[in-house]
Amino acid sequence: MTFATKSPWVIHYDASSCNGCDIEVLAALCPGYDVERFGIVNTGNPKHADIFLVTGSVNERNIEVVKEIYNQMVEPKVVIACGICACSAGIFHDCYNVIGGVDQAIPVDVYAPGCAVRPEAIIDAVVQGLGILEEKSKALQAQKKGA
C-alpha cells in the first residue's frame, strides 16, 4: 500500500470556466460533503499538490499556465478534468479562442463530465484518480529502488 491514496492534496485551477464547476469543487470541501474526511485538502500550491483539478476549457491564453502548473507538480500526480468544458470544451468548443479540453494541454487521467459537474461526480472522479495515483506511486517507488 502507498500513502498517496490516504492524503490526496488537490490544487484547483479555473482555466476558462463559467465558475459553475468551481463552485461545485469548493462545495465538495464544505460541511455538506466534507472531503477532508478522506484527507483531501485544497492547497493553493502546485508543489504541495497530488491531484490537479481543472475546470473550464483550455484557450490560447491559459494553455501555458495549465502546462506550467502541471510541470511544477511533483510526481506522482493525477489530473482530473472537472466538468464538460474541461473534458471537451463543451458548448464553447467552437469559440474562436478555445483550443479544446484540458487534454489538449496536459495528459488527463480522469474525466468528470457535467454542466456543472456535481460534487458527487467530483468525489467519484477523485476516488478513481486515487487508484491511478497509487499505481503511479508504486511505479515511482520501484524506479527509486531500481535506481
Place this chain on the structure above:
Amino acid sequence: MAMLGFLILFPLVVAAVLLVVRNNRARNVIVGASALVIGLASIWLVATYLGAPWVSFEFESPVIDYVSTIVSVLVAAAILYYGIRYKNVWACVLAVIQVVGSLVFEFGFAHAIDVTEGLYLDSLSLLMAFIIGVIGSGICVYALGYMEDFQAHEPEGAKDRRPVFFALMFVFLAAMFLIVFSNNMVWLFTGWEVTTVCSFLLIAYTRTDEAIKNAFRQIIMNMLGGLAFLLALYVSAIQLGTLSLLEFLQIGVSNPALVVLPVCALAFAGLTKAAQMPFHTWLLGAMVAPTPTSALLHSSTMVKAGVFLLVKLAPVFLVCPVPSVMVILVGGITFALCSFMAISQTNAKRVLAYSTIANLGLITACAGVGTPEAVWAAAFLILFHAIAKSLLFLCVGTAEHHIGSRDIEDMDLLFERMPRLARFMMLGIMCMFIAPFGMLIAKWATLVSFVDTGQIALVLLLAFGSAATFMFWAKWLGKLSGIAGRPDNVEMTVHKSEWTSIMLMAVLIIIGCVCLPVISWIIVEPYVYSVFGTLGQDIASANLWIASIAAAIIAIVLFAGLGRNKAKKVDIYLAGVSADNEARVFRNSLSGESSATSRNMYLEGVFGEKRINPVGTVACALVIIVAFAFSAVALLGLF
C-alpha cells in the same frame, strides 16, 4: 616586560619605516612581516602569562613622562593646526584647553607624584593584547589589497597617500598596546589621545568635505572625553595623590565616596570613546573612511579602548552607585535603541555601525553592573565582537569592491556570485546574534547577571533590543543565502591578502566558539577571580559545551554540508507562466513581461532614525548630566 615594551615600540618603528617607503611591493612585505611579528609576539605574550593575575612591572622614567607630555601636547597641537586650517572653532578651543591643561598638570601636579610600577598586565590586558595584536594586525594585512583597489578607484593623478595610511594604522596599534599595558594613568592618557588623533586622520583620509566634517565631529566628541579624562587625572592627583591605575582602583573599591567624580569623568571618557549615545554619531560618520579603517575602529581598537577602561572600572562601579547608574542606563538605552535603528538601515556598513554601538552599549552596561558574572560576559562580548565585526567589515569591504555596492539589497545572490565570501559573511553574522555562537552565550550571561542584580530596566532593554537584533541580522543573512541559477562568480579577483585576513578571522571565530569553555577557563576566569576573588559562574559548563558542539555542527554544515543535495532541480513558483524563472520574470496579463522584485522590510516608519535618534540622544544626555551633577555635589560634600 621587554615584551610589553616591544609590543608598544615595534609598531611605532614599523610606522616610521612605512612613512618613507613608497614602493608597493616593499610595503606589502614590511606590513605582512611586521603584522606577523606583532601577532606572534602577542600570542607568545598571552601564552607566557596565561592565567596570570595582576603582574606589575617596576618601571619609571621621567624621560618617558616628559615624552608622553610632549606627545599629548603635540596631539593637541596637531588638532589645533587642523582646526585652524579647516576653521573649526570648537576643535581649536578644545585643543587649547587641552594643551594648557596637560602642561599645567605635568609641571604643576604630576611631577610630584611617582608611579613606580609604570606597566602591568593581567588577563584582561592579555585578552586585549590578543585582540589588538592578532585582529588588528590582520586588518592591516587586509588593508594592503584593499587599498590597492581603493587607489585604483581614485581619480587619475591623485596623490598616493598610502604610506601615511599604513603608518597611522600601526601607530594606532602601538597606542592601543600602551593603553592596555599602562599602569601610569598619564601614559594611559597619552595612548588615549593618540588613538583619538589617529582616528581623526584616518577618517579624514579621503579629504572630501563629508570626511572632514565627520572627522571633526569625531575629534570634538573624543576631545570632550579626553578633557574628562584630564579632569579625572587632576582630581586623582590632587585629592588621592596617586596616578597609578591599580592604586586608584583600590582606593575606589575601599572608599567609593572619594572617587565619585573621577570615576564619573573616566566613565564619561569611556562612553565617548565607545561611541555611546549621545556620542554615537561620530562612529556612524566614521563610515566614510576606507573599510579597513572602519574595521580597525570598530573591532580591535578605538571603541574597544573605551569599553576596556569601563570594564577596568567595573569593581568600582559595583560599590559606587552614581557612575554605575549612569553607565548602566546609557549602555542599556544605547543597546536597545541602536538595535532598533539598525532595522531601518539598508547600507551594510551602517547596519554594522549600529550593531557595533549596540553591542558596545551592552558591554558598557555589563561593566556598569560590575558583578563577576557581568564582567565575565563583558570580556566575552569584547572578544567575540572584535572577531566577528572585523570579519564582517572585511567581507563587506571586499564585496563592495566586487559588486560595486554596500547596500544589503544588492547583496542578493551573493551566495552564488561570491560563494566563499558569502559563507564567511554568514558565519560572521551568525556569530553576532544566534545561539551557539559566542556573542549570544555572552548575552545570556549578561541577562543572568542583570536579573541577579535586580537590574530590571536592563532586562527590559535587553529583551526588546535582542528581538530587534534578530530581525536585522536574519534578514541580511537571508538576503545572502539566496540562490538562483549560476550567476558569474566574481570573487576570482579578490586579493590574496584579503583572503588571508578573512580566513584568519573566520578561523578565530570557529576556534573561539568551539573552545569557548576553554577560553573561559584560561583567560576570562583568571581575570574575574583576580579582581573579585570569586567566580560567580552562572552558566553551567555543560551548557557551554552544548553550545560549543552546536557551533561546530553549524560551521561544518556551512562550509562542507551546503550544496551537496542531489535532488532534481526544479523551477520556483511564480503563479503563472514564467518567462525567465531564475530571474523571477513572468508573463503578465498583457502578454508582456514583468519581473517580481522583493525587498526586505526596513520598517522605516516604526524604527526610523528620525523617530528613535532624538529619544536616545536626549535620554542619554540627561542621564549623563544628572550623574555629573550628583558627583559634583558629592565632591563638594567631601570638603
Place this chain on the structure above:
Amino acid sequence: MSLLFVLIGTLAFTIAAPVLGCLLAGLDRKITARMQGRVGPPLLQPYYDVRKLIEKDNVSVNSTEGTYITCALVFTLLAGGIFYSGGNLLMSVFVITLSGLFFIVAAYSTRSPYAEIGANRETLQVMAYEPMVLFMAVAFYMAAGTFDSAGVFALDAPVVSSIWLVFLGFLFILTIKLRKSPFDLSYSHHAHQELVKGITTEMSGKTLAKVEVMHWCENVLFLGWVGMFFVWANPVSIVLALVVIALVYFLEIWIDNNFARVKWQAMLSSAWIVAFVAGFVNIAVLAYL
C-alpha cells in the same frame, strides 16, 4: 553528566515528540472540523500526509534548502531534548530560535517571491514574540530560582502562582508560535491565501515532511513550556499540567477558528505591548515587592 542527560533526553524526544505531536495535529484537525460542522479527517491524517510526502519524488529548487531544513529539525529536537531532560530553559529557548533561523534562511535561499515574503514575515514574527519568551524564561528563573526545567519538581507551589501574569502573556504569543490565526502571517495550514503557502511555498516532498515533523515537535515543546508553569513537587501536579495543556491547546484551536488574520503592524505592536505589560510588570513586581 548533564551533557549525557541532554543526549538521552534528545534521543527520547526524537522518538516521543513526533508521535505525540502527530496525534496533537490530528486532534487539531478533528476539532477544527467539528467546530466547522464537519466530520473531519481520521486522527492519523497528519501521519498519512507525512508518509505520502516522503514517498513523493525528490525535487528541490536549489541544493541547500533541504540541508537548512534538516538543521532546523535537528535543532528543534535538541531544544526539546534540553527542555524535557530537565535542562536549561534559556538554552532551550535559544536553540529553538536557532532552528527558526534555519527555517527562515531555507525559505530565503529559494529566492521565490512568495517564500521570501513569507520569510520576511517570519522574521517579524520572531521579533514580535522574542521579548515575551525571554521574559517568560527570566520570570521562571525568578520564581523557581533556577533556569533548569527540572527545578520545578523541588517547588512547594507551581510557578504560575507568582507569575500568572507572565503565563497570560505567554499564552498570547503562543498563538504566534503555534502559527495559529490571527497571527499566521508567514504560513498557514489553510488554503488559498495571498502568499500561496508563504514560507514553505517552494518546499516539497521530503523537505516538506521534515517541516511538518518539525512543527509537531515544536508544538510538543511549547506545550511543555505551558505545562511547566503548573508543576511542583507533588506528582499529581503533572496531571494538572496535562489538563491545563489540553485546555490551552483547545483555546488555541478555538482562537484559530474565530479570528481573521491581522496585519503585521497589529501583531508587532500587540505582542510588544503584551510583553511589556504582562512580562515586564510581573518581573518588576517579583524583583521589587
